Each structure stands twice: as structure tokens, then as C-alpha cells.
Amino acid sequence: MTTVAGRGVDNSSVGQDMYQLMVDLFPICRSITGNGVRETLARISQHVTLEIHEVPSGTKVFDWEVPQEWNVWDAFILDEEGKKVVDFRENNLHLVGYSIPIDECVTLTDLQAHLHSLPEQPDAIPYVTSYYREYWGFCISHSKREGLREGKYRVLIDSELKNGHLTYGEYIIQGKTRQEVFLSTYICHPSMANNELSGPVLATFLAKWIASAPRKYTYRIVFVPETIGSITYLSKNLDVMRNNVICGFNISCVGTDREYSYVPSRYGNTFADKVALNVLKFKHPEFVRYSFLDRGSDERQYCSPGVDLPVVTLCRSKYGAYPEYHTSLDNLDLVTPQGLTGSYELLAECIQLLEGNIKPRIRCYGEPQLGKRGLYPELSAKNSGASVRDMMNLIAYADGSNDLIDISNTIGMPVWELYPIVDRLVRAGLFLNSDCE
């Protein structure tokens, strides 16, 4: 296991811990409301103390309204022999999310109008929801669908749609300043792993690590249902967030051990973009750089006109860009402890960049005399300059107009290799210590 460069996070077990939490949460049937969300948040609260919020159905949230709460206890399809050909208890993806209750006998023809499958992925159960139109339906593998024989089928959905609440969790870690870093992930997907349990489990352990040390910035970490949840959250917190949030990350699809991916903010020019791009460039230069036109997660809300938060999305295999996406193939085999750890380290590195970012200003005119401070090889020989080159490059751009990320980009060194040099220059009195706090 690796450690985050330079600032000593011990990640030796975090990959396993994240994976184990995902295993625990996997069977729960989550949706945008309901007891599955509550149970998920309760288990996460065993790791970090979430404040749980319940927002009543019917509450106006921007252009939307909090929908009725949906709960489900059972759902299946019986054939004429009474055999369960589809069973929600076997895989909760079998049920279309927000299906209304039903208990009927239907012909195969009638049933077909309520079945969803993927001919191009015949063994996968697709993930389908119908939040805002009354409907019931089942999702099955296409191969099973093709095996259904003519006849009568009993369909039973023991669900309930009624006024209740939308539930989300919030965790605020107070830092030295009111300026905030915002982390968001979602807890509304049923039994899928990369999209989406990888986000909440990573956010949980990242929050734990953030809380383990004093921080310059305040951290606002939210576990919300996608879209309606982020809109609900924004509708209650937009003013304070617009004032305080300097950088945010939407955390989704962070569990595979495939490529790293970046979805920029609306114009790609926020501090979050700058932080993410710098870390990705040096740690994962082969990362996939998407356009905002490729967005699809809650950055859609956080970067919408009028909201305009500095938020980017960091992923491994991005939603919509891997074949298992939104099917039963997005399961515990697709996500690995190593994949989660890589994402965890990427985000931890971004946070360290944020926390350690300064705009250093060299305290003398001209180059400082490194020699008298023990920073320079006194004997000038043909190649002796090479060893101090990095320090001099850092100093050359430490003119008070560049932060460490700018300097890193300009001189081509990762920020984490600049930290020890900054430390030496502070100790030598060439940088003000106060710049570094």
C-alpha cells in the first residue's frame, strides 16, 4: 500500500476498510427517499457523525418539489407454476425504482410492456427508475426475458408511495477559517458498486481523515440523493455556500482500478479545476479529461447558472463511460480496494494541495545568498548548479503573484516536492512563516 506523498497519511488499511463498508451497504435497497437511505446513512454514521436531515414531501426546492417517500418490502413475478421468475429479494435492481404497489395477474403480452432489459448485454439486469411518473415495472436480463413462456403471470409489488421525507446526511468539520471545501456524494442507488457506493464509502473515510487533524478550511461534506437531493441541499444552503465555498469535489464512480477521469466545472476555470488538474497531471498524467458537456452527476446542479459553485467531478471509470454502468454488472467485482485507494489518495492529495497552498514571496531583492545559509554548495563546478536549480526556480517565481500550484505548473515540479523546499526557505528566513499559515 502506498501513502499520500509528503504529508504522511497512512493508507495501509483504508482500501480494505472502504471495501468492507461497501460490502455492508451493498444489499440495501436505496432510492432517492425511503428507509434504504436512512439505513445507509445510519451505517455511515458509525464512522463519522452525520447530521441527518429530513425534508418533508411537497417542500418546494428551486424548480422542484420533494417527492413522496417510497418504500418497498417485496416484489416478484410468479409464473403459472407459482415459480418466482423475477425476485426483488434476489436483486433489488429487478424492481423499477419508485414502482407503485400492484398485485395482479397479467398475460405475458401485458407484462412485456412493464419489462426492461438490454438486448446488447443479455446477462445484465438494467437499472431503471420512474421517480416523477406513476408506473410499475421490472428489470430482467434479456436472456431470461427471452425464456418467458406465454401464459399468465402474477405480479406483486409490495411498495408504498406516500407523503414522507427526503433524507440526507451532512458533516461539517470546522477549520480555522470560514472558507469552505465542499464534498458531495450520493446515496440513492440500489445495489451497484462503482455508481454508486464507491462515492459514499470513499467520502466516509476521507471525512474521517480530514477530521483527524486541524484544518485551515472548513469542510462541508454531504451525502444526498442525486439531483433532487443536491437541489434540496442547495435550496437550503446556497447563500452561505456561495459566500464560503472556495473549492468543491463531486465524488462519484471512484471504485474501479481503471483510468482516472476529470469533469471540469462549467467554464473549467475555477480553483477546483486548478487543484484537480495539477494533481492529476503529476500523479496520473494519462487521466481522461472530459468536457462539461460530458457531465452527468451532481456537478450538473453545483455548476448550474446562478449556483456557480467551484466544483469538479473526479472519477475512475466515469458514469456512462464503462460498459457495466447502470446494470447489475456494476457489482462488488468491478470495484476493488486498490481502485478505491487510488481515488482516496487523489482526493487526499487535492485537499493537501488546498490546505498547503500559499503565495510565497521571497524576502530579498535579487537571488538570496544560499551559501551563507547552508543551502548552496560553496564549490562552484561545472555541474554543481543542478542541485539548487529547483530551489532557485521556486524562488524565481515566489513573487507574491503565484501560489504553489502556479509555481508547480510553471517550473514543472509537483507541489509535494515543493513543500520541503518551502520549509527550508521558511527556516532560512527567506519566506515569511506567516505566508505558510
Next chain:
Amino acid sequence: MTTVAGRGVDNSSVGQDMYQLMVDLFPICRSITGNGVRETLARISQHVTLEIHEVPSGTKVFDWEVPQEWNVWDAFILDEEGKKVVDFRENNLHLVGYSIPIDECVTLTDLQAHLHSLPEQPDAIPYVTSYYREYWGFCISHSKREGLREGKYRVLIDSELKNGHLTYGEYIIQGKTRQEVFLSTYICHPSMANNELSGPVLATFLAKWIASAPRKYTYRIVFVPETIGSITYLSKNLDVMRNNVICGFNISCVGTDREYSYVPSRYGNTFADKVALNVLKFKHPEFVRYSFLDRGSDERQYCSPGVDLPVVTLCRSKYGAYPEYHTSLDNLDLVTPQGLTGSYELLAECIQLLEGNIKPRIRCYGEPQLGKRGLYPELSAKNSGASVRDMMNLIAYADGSNDLIDISNTIGMPVWELYPIVDRLVRAGLFLNSDCE
């Protein structure tokens, strides 16, 4: 025949109409002044009601002075047998423009000093003028010139140079605002087709189309002699034009069915550049993008320092860039109804872009709920997002800082595909109707 996308211009006959007007105008001997210009403007006035302006010779216009008026009735060269070896009535290009009157017998050697031909295009009669130096001369094909035998020749030019007027036509179409779109073309070239009768005939029918519907902008359309005419026009109208003109097109060489061409404004950064580049990119992505260093038509005046109008030139085969340029080969075979129609549609599309350009601003925070407005498929399945993607992209950049052209460039969709989406969003109350007027 095609129609201009999206806004219903019926172009079914306009190509033939433009071509027919060109056939009618072709034989007239035009120059920068004189009765050929008057007759040309009179025939155009049968289609659109031009205001004809007559500016006296000697009038100071910026650094220039309106020259004497030139008219010509006949011109020829007779050989010793009395045979017309060169006859102006056969092709008015045979006479150097602004030739002074003469009736003399000269040797072939003396005559040679007044002959112009193109060795590299031996069958073409070149187009030559001498507006500002007293001179007479004839233009002939190089093959004919090489066949001239030693001997005496009688040269006769029945022309007149005297104080008179420079004539131009102006057509103002009042719109809802005082802001103006400026269209300019020239009517000073004798019998040539692409450069230049294509410009005036296109401008005539474009003006007719513009006048056929209410317009947001006022249109200032001028038919002037090149250089001295545009300078004369500017000297009389510069203040109002600098105040009002938001976009202008110089229309020249628009008749071939070869490539499309674009000559930018002086710095390539005006609204006219933005409009033209957007339309060209989506309609004719293979267009030729020239530099302002390649200019050569009246954009030379409209984009000169101190004048600084937002004007670009749109062409098919650009002046100076096709082999037939400024010769008798630039004739009615080079220009086609199809070629003219393509240019007509390009300019009409630019005008539609101008007229329909708005800076939309979405009226809610976060993404709107499309579903309750019937704008979204309620059933969320693996690929259902694709169909609303375009609408959401438009909304994402409808933040009040981008006009439709900016949004088109950002999201990679032509503006004319955005119009129906804008209409739906206005009807849904998500865009203010007033933004769209």
C-alpha cells in the same frame, strides 16, 4: 432547391432570378462613374427602390476627390485594311477604363505601348483601368496581339472625361431599432460576372427578402463604385454608421459554385466575424479562412483606422484567388444560379443569426425539472439522457453571459438547431420571452 434552415425562406427561384438579372446587366459598360452605373442602378431599382445619389466631381471625400465623370460611346482599332482588329462594342473589356478620347494613326510599335495582354492566359482579355492618370489603351488577348502585323493602325476612342457626378444607390430598410446591419457591394465593373455582378445581384434579392418581413435591425444597403464610392459614402455617413452599425458584410465575388471564403475585419474580432464564422463553421466547414492581409475589396475602407466598422467580406472564389479574376474569362459561364443561391443562403443565414440572437438566462437555480413541463422522459433508463442532452446543454450555458452564437460554439450545435429548443423553453416559462425579442 434548398431553403434556409429553420426560418422558412423560399429560395426556389431566387437563384434563377439573380442569374437573370446578371444576364441583363452584363453587357452594360460600367466604371466608377458614368451612365453605365446609372443604368445599372436603374435596373436594380426595378426590384428594390434605391435612393440614387449624385456627388459632383471635385467633391472632397476624406483623402480623395470625386474624379471627372467618364462616358464612352465607341472604341476600336482598325488595321490598314480598315478591319476592326479590336472592337469595344464586342467586349467592353477591350478598352482601358477611363481612357481619354483619341483618333489617331499609329505604328504598331507605338500601339504596343498602349496594349495590355496576359501572356500566361493567351485567350483572355485583361481588365485594366487608369482612373487617376490620363491615358488611353486597349486590352486584347495575347494570342490576338501576337498576330498583329507591322503597319499603321487607326485607334479611335469616342469617350468623354468631364466634370459630372459619381453615382451610387442606397436602400435603407427601417427596423425596430436604430442599430444597423450594413451591406455593401459595387457596381463599377464592366462585363465581368463573379467580380463583379454577382455582388449587386445577390444584394438586390437579399434586400428584397430582408424587406419582406419586419426586422429588429435597420438595414443599410449600398451599391457603390469600389474604393472611391465606398470612401465617398463613408465621408457622408461615417458618424451615424460608427454609432449604429453593429455588423456589416461586404458582398463581392459570390457567384461561382466553388469554395466559400471569408476575409476577416482588421483584427478579426468584431461581431461580424463572430456571426460569419459561426455560420460558415456549421454550414461550410471547409471554407477558406483568409487573413486581413489578403483583403482587396471595400473592406479595405470599412475596416481602415478611424473608420473601424465591424465588416467582413464573404465570397465564393475570392478576388485575386481564381484564375479568371479580372479577365474576360470571368463571364456568365463562371457564375451559376446554384453558386449565387449558396451565397444568398449564407448571407440570409447570417442575417437570421443576427436577428434571432439573444442572451438567454435560465430562470431557476439548478437544473429545471423538465418532467413536470413535459420536456423530459420520466422513465430513467440507461440511455434516456441522450434525448434531453441538447436542451440541458443550452440551459447550462444560458447564464446571461452568452448569446446563442457563443452557446452554439460551446456546445457544438448550429444556432438554427437551438431556435426550436429556445421556443420550447420560452413556452415553458424557463426563458423570459422578452429576452427573445
Next chain:
Amino acid sequence: MTTVAGRGVDNSSVGQDMYQLMVDLFPICRSITGNGVRETLARISQHVTLEIHEVPSGTKVFDWEVPQEWNVWDAFILDEEGKKVVDFRENNLHLVGYSIPIDECVTLTDLQAHLHSLPEQPDAIPYVTSYYREYWGFCISHSKREGLREGKYRVLIDSELKNGHLTYGEYIIQGKTRQEVFLSTYICHPSMANNELSGPVLATFLAKWIASAPRKYTYRIVFVPETIGSITYLSKNLDVMRNNVICGFNISCVGTDREYSYVPSRYGNTFADKVALNVLKFKHPEFVRYSFLDRGSDERQYCSPGVDLPVVTLCRSKYGAYPEYHTSLDNLDLVTPQGLTGSYELLAECIQLLEGNIKPRIRCYGEPQLGKRGLYPELSAKNSGASVRDMMNLIAYADGSNDLIDISNTIGMPVWELYPIVDRLVRAGLFLNSDCE
């Protein structure tokens, strides 16, 4: 021999003159202080009247302190037979710069700790100094070093390190304005030719040429020891320089006849960068464009944060980028009169660009009528435009926002080809003469 384009510098003998001065100065043992510097400056003063400054040891200069003065009279190593195996009088590179005095017998093993050689360049004596740590040492070729036999060696260094002065020369040429052009070169290297006697000899003759005519700008030309000398100079003159210097060139490594090189200022965006890049682009388009990260000469001080002077370094084979660098191979064979002349012309051209730079503004609206001023061929024929194209391009961008360098870059013509056109336009009254003074 060539002449600087357009403005008549006769360089016919300057290459030989510069080379001869280098031959004269070559044997002198220079360092950052001492009599070698004084003698070098004295000989330069035979060409241009330098003001000599002596700054006492111990003087605080920014983060530094003027060191003790070092002088040396003799230094050698004797073997057991009394044979001089290393002799400073044969090549002053044999002695490590600033070596303390010593007279001792040592074993070969002890001696080895004080020897410096280059295994990869076995015939070269390296150049080594130890200004700020007390040390003594000898530099020898690696092949000679490998031939040293076991035994006793007598090492003698007849040097002196004591409070004295740092010496530099300054030459101010008053121009019509207080705005300054700054030229800097260094006189602290012992017997090496490209780095560095080429800089001082070029600066000497360039200064002579500058002083030979009235100048718009004041010229501040300094001959300083590298690093400590430029820092000392800045510490005494920074305020006036920050107010007045508009452009500066650090002159180093200008003697080979290999490539031309350019090291930008810190952000590459000063007037000096603009001047240098324009001249290089047109005169030496194959020049090597380094980054500020490749810096290594006194641009390190002049472009440091807080100093921020508009200074670039122009070289032929740049310090650190040629194999002979900082060895005895950087000798009078490496540098040629032709190489020096090329650099001289490059810098003279930069100065001419500076001196002649104006922001012309055309005095009429629209294009001027060139014809009535004799600037245009009256007979307009197919290709006649080509000959006035350059003049019209210059006029098109003479809008008062561009200087001649901008115009040169935009229209793709060297500035020196613009001068005669500007002159014609001034004579024609189209440009104000006052713009050109």
C-alpha cells in the same frame, strides 16, 4: 562584411577589433574581485571611458556582502623531482578561484582531495571557484591527473584574501530622454573566451557605436563581476533603474559562430522580449528559444522578484549548452571575429529597433489616395496591387495602437523594411513627423 540593415553601421572591421581586444584580455587572471578585474577595465577604458567604482569588502548588498578581495601571483604543484606538474602561469584555470594561500608538502592521496578534473573531457582543464568557502584547489586535465605518480608533492599558492574592494565599470551615454536601455556583461572569468570575454569585448564596441550618434534613449552599460557584481550594482541603482529602464540586454556567450540563443525574462512579456524576438525571428529564424528555467547568467538577478527589470539574455552558444563551457576548451579558437560580428549586429539591430520604434497613426480616414502623392501605380492591372501591398498593410495597422514591432509581427515584414516606407509616408504628410521622433 555585412552592415546592419537600413541604418548604416559600418561593421567592416569591428569583428577583428573585438577579437583583438579579446586576445589582449585573454591572459589576465580575472575573478569577482582583484587586480585582474582592474586591469581588464583599464584596457576597456582605452576604447570607452568607463567610470570605475570600488565597493569595499563587507558592504551589504541586498542579501549578500561584498567578499574579501582576492589576488594571486603564482601557484604550482611540484613533484619529487621538483618538476612543475601544474603551473598557474601556464593557464590560470589551473587554480581554483579564490584559493587561499598555501605552501605545503602533501601526499598524492591528500592532493587528490584538492584536484578537479573531468573524466568525460580528459584533455580539458575545468573552471572551478570557491568564493564563499575557504578552500584551495587545482584544476587539471583528467589525463594528466591519471598520470600522477604516488609520492610527495609540494603545493604552493601565492595568493592573498583580504579586505579590499569589488570593482566594476559603468558607462552612461546620455540620450534625449531619461528612459534607459540597460546593457550588462561580466568581467570576472579568467582565461576563457566565449564565456566570458565575448560579452565584454562586444559590449565595448557596441558602446562605442552607440556613443557615435545622438540617441533617443540613455544607455546604461555595465561591466560587473557576475552575480555579486550585478547584485552590488542593483543595490546601488535599483530605484532609478526601475523608474527608467525600458529595455535591457544581458550580454554573455556571444562569440561562437554557432546558433543564436534567447533566454526570456521571467514571464517573457517585457519590451526586451518583444524587441529581441522580432529581430531574431526575421534575422535568425532558426534561433534557439530557451525558457527562463534555462537561465544562468545575470538575468537571474535582473529578472528576480522585486527587481523585475525588462531584461533578456542574448547568446550564441549559451552557457551550459556547449561542450567547451567552463573548461580550457572555451578558448580563442572557439570564438571567431565572424561569431562576434553576428552578435554585434544582432544587438545593434535591437537597439535600432528601440531607437526607431514609433506608433504611427495614419492621418486620414479610409485608405489614402497614394496616386496623387506618387505612391501608387496609376494604371490598375491584374497584378499591379502587389507593389503597394506592403505600404497599405503598414497603413492598415497604423491606427495608433501598434508600434512598428507589432506591425512587423502582424504583417510579416521586418521592421527595417518598414523604415523606408515610414519615411515616404512622413514625407507625404500621411504620418506625422512628430510620431517619428
